[in-house]
Amino acid sequence: MKTQNPPSKSVAIKTIVIFGATGDLAARMLLPSLYFLDLDGLLPPDLRIMGSARAPMDQASYVNSVHEHLAARPEGLDKVVWKRFSARLDYCRADVTQAHGLKDLAAHIGDDGAMFYLALSPSVYAAACEQLEAAGLTGGQSRIVLEKPLGHDLKSSRDINAKVAHAFEESSVFRVDHYLGKETVQNLIALRFANTLFEPLWNNLAIDHVQITVAETDGVGDRWGYYDEYGALRDMVQNHMLQLLCLVAMEPPADSGADSVRDEKVKVLKSLRAFTAADAQALSVRGQYRGGVVEGKSVPSYSEEKGGESLTETFVALRADIDNWRWAGVPFFLRTGKRLPERRTQIAIQFKALPHSIFGSAAKDDLIANRLVIDLQPNEDISLLLMNRRPGLADVRLKAMPLSLSLDDGGRRRIAYERLFLDVLAGNPALFVRRDEVELAWAWIDGVAEAWRNLSMTPKAYAAGSWGPPGAFALMERSGREWLDD
Ligand code: BG6
Numbered sequence: 001m002k003t004q005n006p007p008s009k010s011v012a013i014k015t016i017v018i019f020g021a022t023g024d025l026a027a028r029m030l031l032p033s034l035y036f037l038d039l040d041g042l043l044p045p046d047l048r049i050m051g052s053a054r055a056p057m058d059q060a061s062y063v064n065s066v067h068e069h070l071a072a073r074p075e076g077l078d079k080v081v082w083k084r085f086s087a088r089l090d091y092c093r094a095d096v097t098q099a100h101g102l103k104d105l106a107a108h109i110g111d112d113g114a115m116f117y118l119a120l121s122p123s124v125y126a127a128a129c130e131q132l133e134a135a136g137l138t139g140g141q142s143r144i145v146l147e148k149p150l151g152h153d154l155k156s157s158r159d160i161n162a163k164v165a166h167a168f169e170e171s172s173v174f175r176v177d178h179y180l181g182k183e184t185v186q187n188l189i190a191l192r193f194a195n196t197l198f199e200p201l202w203n204n205l206a207i208d209h210v211q212i213t214v215a216e217t218d219g220v221g222d223r224w225g226y227y228d229e230y231g232a233l234r235d236m237v238q239n240h241m242l243q244l245l246c247l248v249a250m251e252p253p254a255d256s257g258a259d260s261v262r263d264e265k266v267k268v269l270k271s272l273r274a275f276t277a278a279d280a281q282a283l284s285v286r287g288q289y290r291g292g293v294v295e296g297k298s299v300p301s302y303s304e305e306k307g308g309e310s311l312t313e314t315f316v317a318l319r320a321d322i323d324n325w326r327w328a329g330v331p332f333f334l335r336t337g338k339r340l341p342e343r344r345t346q347i348a349i350q351f352k353a354l355p356h357s358i359f360g361s362a363a364k365d366d367l368i369a370n371r372l373v374i375d376l377q378p379n380e381d382i383s384l385l386l387m388n389r390r391p392g393l394a395d396v397r398l399k400a401m402p403l404s405l406s407l408d409d410g411g412r413r414r415i416a417y418e419r420l421f422l423d424v425l426a427g428n429p430a431l432f433v434r435r436d437e438v439e440l441a442w443a444w445i446d447g448v449a450e451a452w453r454n455l456s457m458t459p460k461a462y463a464a465g466s467w468g469p470p471g472a473f474a475l476m477e478r479s480g481r482e483w484l485d486d
Pocket residue numbers: 216235236345377
């Protein structure tokens with residue numbers, strides 16, 4: 001590993017270079033995030049943003065293309081801010097995996113601190129780091145930002161991490177999981193560790209199980225080239241879902257520092273019970289969407305979108321068990337899929353049922369066990385389901401009363417990448433994934449994939465617009481539970 005000085009918080013980043021500047025991520029997320037930060041006066045005045053890609057383009061055409069994307073957004077474009085923002089933009093044609101284009105880039109950047117954002121396929125990360133190093137761009141002033149998924153399995157992620165570590169100090173490496181930049185995910189940390197109320201209940205004495213759902217209505221569409229190689233397990237579970245699981249399950253960290261939090265997440269990943277071929281059938285479900293109707297529109301099957309048969313899953317449901325004192329006997333059910341009936345990202349903490357009800361038989365069916373529901377999308381909300389008494393003179397009847405703990409101030413909802421950009425600029429890695437975290441997550445995912453392979457578990461069909469194959473319901477029923485709110 002390189003032994004250069006880690007960047008200090010005082011290193012000012014003067015240039016952000018986005019490799020893959022003409023791609024979808026840059027257009028939909030990265031440039032709008034930077035624009036909104038500029039709108040709020042949060043970007044350093046002298047910060048330049050350099051788009052870089054293989055396509056030949058001059059600065060004016062690049063600025064025009066960014067304008068087109070931003071102007072098409074519902075928020076609209078502020079003329080004054082656009083003037084300031086567009087003056088930051090430049091374009092440099094380069095293939096980051098080849099030496100020649102990087103010379104021009106190095107000349108543009110000079111000796112100042114730069115952030116290199118690889119909005120590219122992970123298959124080129126290793127070559128990109130080699131070339132950045134060869135071009136002298138990886139000094140202590142530079143930071144590298146890598147998108148997920150980092151590799152395809154443990155081995156490939158180790159190979160990439162080793163190449164990255166050869167070029168950059170770990171403290172200069174920012175592995176993005178954009179879920180960590182979402183406001184509600186940060187609220188979850190505040191909820192758990194800024195209140196004394198929940199901590200005594202946050203364990204297997206009070207909690208029955210946890211459900212984490214990431215449901216999308218979109219299909220794979222024109223991303224299938226990438227997606228078909230990864231599938232839902234590697235695209236969503238390995239990263240976003242395991243990160244959410246870790247934040248729910250981790251022990252209170254000593255402080256909110258990056259390594260304190262990441263050390264706790266690592267302990268959770270180490271405690272995940274390994275999947276074996278013996279129980280994979282009972283504990284997991286793979287699905288792939290067929291044609292159907294989603295939000296009132298007929299949509300084609302995955303293989304029609306792709307133009308061929310495929311054994312890639314677009315849906316996963318599984319039960320994860322965490323073998324430690326706090327969570328012994330508390331299953332974590334994870335479910336994610338494309339072309340589900342609604343867009344919903346939600347963590348539900350289901351508390352245990354009352355040990356004994358003192359209310360009469362009329363109220364028996366009213367009783368619902370307490371539940372804390374953290375909605376990340378489409379609404380950002382935290383609500384605690386409590387039981388209350390229905391007013392009236394008749395027999396005692398109870399009713400569920402969801403208590404909203406939402407902090408929605410009615411302001412614009414930030415793109416998760418806004419927070420992440422600011423943190424890279426500040427050199428704060430707390431909301432980024434450390435190397436050991438990524439590798440432990442892959443080790444567990446490899447176990448699931450291997451069990452599926454050994455059992456020849458091919459994806460089961462589900463109609464687009466449904467909540468996945470019937471096996472997803474059976475998975476819950478086997479444990480005497482059910483998915484919430486289907
Ligand atoms: C990405 C996945 O990481 O997250 C996509 O590659 C998925 O397949 C997306 O659609 C979901 O992100 P969000 O923020 O829209 O929930």
